[in-house]
Amino acid sequence: MRSLTMQCKAEMLRIVRNPYYVFWSLLMPIMFYFIFTRVVNTGDSDPTWAAHYLMSMAAFSVMGSAIMTLGIRLVQERTQGWTTFIRITPLPGYVYFLGKMFGQTMMHLFSIICIFAAGYLINGVSLSTAQWLLCGLWLLVGSLPFLAMGTLVGSMKRVDTASGVSNAVYMALAITGGMWMPLEILPRLMQKIGVWLPSYNYGNGAWQIVQGSHPEWSNILILLGYLAVFMILSVYIRKQQEAV
Amino acid sequence: METVIAMNVVSKVFKGKKAVDNISFKIYKGSITAILGPNGAGKTTAILMMLGLLEPTEGSVTIFGQHPKDKSVREKTGSMLQEVSVMDRLKVKEIISLISSYYQYPMDQKLLVEATGLDPADLNRYAEKLSGGQKRSLGFALALAGDPELLFFDEPTVGLDITARRRFWEKVRGLAEQGKTILFTTHYLPEAEDIADRILLFNRGSLAADGSPDEIKARIVKRSLSFLQPADGLDLQQKLLTLPSIDGCYYKDGRIFVTTEDTDEALRDIFTAGLPVKDVRIDQGRLDEAFEQLTMNQEGAV
Numbered sequence: 121m122r123s124l125t126m127q128c129k130a131e132m133l134r135i136v137r138n139p140y141y142v143f144w145s146l147l148m149p150i151m152f153y154f155i156f157t158r159v160v161n162t163g164d165s166d167p168t169w170a171a172h173y174l175m176s177m178a179a180f181s182v183m184g185s186a187i188m189t190l191g192i193r194l195v196q197e198r199t200q201g202w203t204t205f206i207r208i209t210p211l212p213g214y215v216y217f218l219g220k221m222f223g224q225t226m227m228h229l230f231s232i233i234c235i236f237a238a239g240y241l242i243n244g245v246s247l248s249t250a251q252w253l254l255c256g257l258w259l260l261v262g263s264l265p266f267l268a269m270g271t272l273v274g275s276m277k278r279v280d281t282a283s284g285v286s287n288a289v290y291m292a293l294a295i296t297g298g299m300w301m302p303l304e305i306l307p308r309l310m311q312k313i314g315v316w317l318p319s320y321n322y323g324n325g326a327w328q329i330v331q332g333s334h335p336e337w338s339n340i341l342i343l344l345g346y347l348a349v350f351m352i353l354s355v356y357i358r359k360q361q362e363a364v
Numbered sequence: 365m366e367t368v369i370a371m372n373v374v375s376k377v378f379k380g381k382k383a384v385d386n387i388s389f390k391i392y393k394g395s396i397t398a399i400l401g402p403n404g405a406g407k408t409t410a411i412l413m414m415l416g417l418l419e420p421t422e423g424s425v426t427i428f429g430q431h432p433k434d435k436s437v438r439e440k441t442g443s444m445l446q447e448v449s450v451m452d453r454l455k456v457k458e459i460i461s462l463i464s465s466y467y468q469y470p471m472d473q474k475l476l477v478e479a480t481g482l483d484p485a486d487l488n489r490y491a492e493k494l495s496g497g498q499k500r501s502l503g504f505a506l507a508l509a510g511d512p513e514l515l516f517f518d519e520p521t522v523g524l525d526i527t528a529r530r531r532f533w534e535k536v537r538g539l540a541e542q543g544k545t546i547l548f549t550t551h552y553l554p555e556a557e558d559i560a561d562r563i564l565l566f567n568r569g570s571l572a573a574d575g576s577p578d579e580i581k582a583r584i585v586k587r588s589l590s591f592l593q594p595a596d597g598l599d600l601q602q603k604l605l606t607l608p609s610i611d612g613c614y615y616k617d618g619r620i621f622v623t624t625e626d627t628d629e630a631l632r633d634i635f636t637a638g639l640p641v642k643d644v645r646i647d648q649g650r651l652d653e654a655f656e657q658l659t660m661n662q663e664g665a666v
Contacts, residue, residue, distance in 0.1 A: 126465035134453040201448035208415050208445075210438040210510070211466040 124215050131223030135189070145185045145231050149177040150238045152300075157243055168331070171247060174239035175255060175326035176299045181235055182228045182259050183293065183319060186266035188286045190224055191273025195282040198274075221267065228263055232256050251329055258325045258335060265318050265343050268350035275357045293319035318346040366393040367429075368514055368545045369414060374423035376409050383409040385569040386423075391547060393513075396540050398556035399549040400655075401566030407549040408446065410566070411518050414547075415443060427514065439468055442512035444503045446519050450491035456480070456502060457487045460509070467510035479505040479535070497528050504532065508539075515539065517548035521555065533559055553655045584655070587627045587648055589634075590619045591641040600639060607633045621647075 135141055157170050197203050206216055236252065239245040247255070269289075276282040294300055296310055297319025303311050314320045321342045325335030369391035376384040384406040391397055399407045412418040413425050416432030427437045451459055460477065464470035477487060480501045486494065491502060500523070507515060517536070521529045536559065540546055550556055556563050557577045565573040565580060573580050594600055597620060601613045604622055609630040612623045624630040627646050634641055 123465045126462050130451075130454060130458065130462045133458065134451070137453040197451075201445065202451055204417060204445065205443075205448050205506075207417065208438065208441070208443055209463065209466045210435050210468070212435075 123211055124218060127211070127215055127219030128222040131219045132226050135223050135227045138189075141185065141189060141227065144188070145181045145227070146234050149181040149231075149235055152180075153177045153235070153238060154242055167243075167245070170239065170243040171245045171330040172302075172327055174235065174243070174245050175259075175330055176323055178232050178235045178255070178259055179262075179319075179323045179326060180294050180299045181231045182263050183266050183299075183322065184290050185227055185231065186224060186263045187270050187273060187290050188283070189227070190220065190267060190270030191276075191286045192279060192282050194220075194271065194274025195276055195279050199277075199279060224267060224270075225260065225263075228260055229256075232259050247330060251332075254334075255326045255329050258329060259322075262322045262325055262343055265346040265350055266322070268347055268354060269318075271354045272350055272357070275354065275361065293317060296320070297323055299323050316342065318343055367391070368393050368427065369547070370426045370429075371410070371414070372424045372426070374410075374413060374420045374425060376406075376413060376418060377421045382569050384413070384420075387569075387571050388423075389564060389571065389574060391545060393545050394540070394543050395562060396536070396546045396560050397548075397562045397564060398560035399547065399564045399566055400551070400553065400556040401549075401572075402551055405551075405566040406569040407551075407566050408518055409569075411445075411516055411547070411549060415441075415516060439510060440513045441516070442507035442510055442514070443516040444500075444507045444518065444520055445516075446522070448503060450494070450499055450502060452490070452492045454491055455488055456482060456491050456494070459491050459502070460505060463506050463509045469511055471508055471511035476505045476508060479508055481531070497524060500524060500528075504535070512544065514545045515547070517546070519549055519551070521550070521552070585648070587625075587646065588621050588623045589627055589630055590621045590645045590647060592643045593618050593620055594640055594642065600641075603637070603639055604634070607637065609633050
C-alpha cells in the first residue's frame with residue numbers, strides 16, 4: 121500500500137513539474153478557445169457555441185495528454201532503462217501501472233478544471249452544476265480508450281517515432297472528430313468516417329450534456345469498443361516484446 | 365556453504381547465435397565474484413538471466429533456490445545495471461524514498477543518503493541534473509535500497525575516474541564484510557584480480573576458467589625459465605625441446621628462455637637429464653598479458 125501511495129505521489133510530482141504539460145495541455149487549448157470564440161467571428165456568437173467549443177477544447181486537451189504524454193513517457197522510461205530497473209525491484213507491475221494511471225487522471229482532472237474556469241472567465245459560459253460535473257466526469261472516464269492508445273504508443277521503440285506518430289494521430293483525430301470545428305461543416309465523407317472515430321464520440325458525449333441532453337448509447341459503445349481493441353493490442357504487443 | 369546463485373547448464377540463443385553456451389556454476393554466500401571477459405563474451409547476458417530479465421533458452425537459473433522473478437528474490441537482491449538513467453523530474457531525496465518504499469525491509473534512508481556520497485545541496489537537485497559520476501553514485505545507493513543480501517553490478521566502474529573507482533570498491537568491500545554476496549562483471553582485469561575472491565572467466569559465451577585469481581593466473585599465465593647461454597647454445601636448446609614438460613625455447617639477450625605450464629616439473633626434468641644450465645631464473649608471466657592474449661586469440665578466431 122505504501123508503495124502505491126508513493127508511486128502515485130511521484131507520478132503526480134513528475135507531471136506537475138513538466139513544463140511541456142502546461143504548454144500543450146493547458147495553454148494551447150485555452151488559446152484556441154479564446155481565438156475561436158472571441159477573435160475569429162464565427163457568425164454565431166451565441167452562448168451555445170461558447171459552451172460547445174469549451175467542451176471540444178477540454179476533450180482535445182485530455183485526449184492529447186492521454187495519448188502523447190503517457191505514450192512518450194513510457195517510451196522514455198524504457199529507453200532510459202528505468203523500466204528495467206523497476207522490473208528488478210519487488211514493485212508489482214500493476215502498482216507501477218496504477219501509479220501511471222493515477223498521475224494521468226489527476227492531470228486530466230486539473231486540465232478540465234482549468235479549461236472550464238477559462239470558459240467561465242473568457243465567455244461567461246454558464247451551465248448548471250450538474251452539467252459541469254457530468255461533463256467533467258464524462259471527460260475523465262471517457263479518456264480511458266485514449267489512455268489505452270497511449271500505452272500502445274508507449275510500446276514503440278524510439279522516442280522520436282512515438283512522438284511523431286502520436287502527434288499525427290492526435291491531430292488527425294482532433295480534426296476528423298470535430299474538435300477543432302464542428303463535424304457538420306466538414307465534407308460529407310469525413311463526416312461519415314468521423315462518427316465512427318473515438319474522438320467524435322468522446323466529444324459528442326460532452327456536447328450532448330451542454331445541450332441539456334445526455335451522451336448517446338452509441339458514444340458509450342463505440343468508446344468501449346475502442347478501449348477493448350487498444351487494450352488487447354497493447355497487452356499482446358507487450359507479451360511479444362517480453363518473450364525474449 | 366550456502367548456495368545463493370545456481371546456474372545449471374544454461375544457454376541463451378539470440379537469433380541463432382549462442383550468447384551464453386552451456387554455463388554452470390554456483391555462487392556461495394558472502395563471496396565476491398567477478399565475471400571477467402572481453403566485450404561480447406556473454407557477461408551481461410548471464411547477469412540478465414540471473415536477474416530474470418531474460419529467460420534462458422536451455423537450462424535453469426535459481427537464486428536463493430527460487431526462480432529469479434520470485435518476489436522473495438527481488439526483496440533480497442539489489443542491482444546496478446548498465447545504461448540505466450534516473451527518473452526525471454524527481455529530486456534525489458524523492459527517488460531514494462520512492463525506491464525504498466518498494467521494499468519490505470528497506471535500508472535506513474540516512475545510510476542510503478550516505479551511500480550516495482552526495483552533498484546535502486545535491487540531494488535537493490533534480491536527479492537528471494546530476495553529473496554522470498553522481499548519477500552512478502545514486503544508482504549504487506538505489507541498489508542498496510532494500511538492504512539486499514545479494515548485489516549485482518554490471519560493469520560498475522566504466523566511466524568513473526580513478527578516485528571514484530577506488531571509493532566504489534572500498535564501499536563494495538565494506539558490503540562484503542557485512543556478509544553480502546557480490547557478483548560483478550568487468551573487462552578490466554586488475555579490478556577482478558584485486559577485488560574478487562573468485563573469477564569466472566568468460567570467453568565467447570562459455571566459461572573458460574573458474575577459480576581464485578591465483579588459480580586463474582596459474583592456468584592461463586605461461587611461466588618461463590631462463591639460463592645463461594653456454595658455449596654450445598644450439599645443442600642445449602635442442603636437448604631442452606626434447607623434454608616433455610617444455611613447450612618452447614628461444615634465445616634473447618644472452619639467455620635461453622623456455623616456456624612451460626609447470627616450472628617445477630620442467631626444472632626436475634632438466635636436472636634429471638643432467639643438462640648444463642647455469643644461473644636459473646623463474647619468470648612469472650603477467651596476468652594482464654595472458655588475458656590480452658586470450659582476448660586477441662578470440663578476435664583472431666572470429
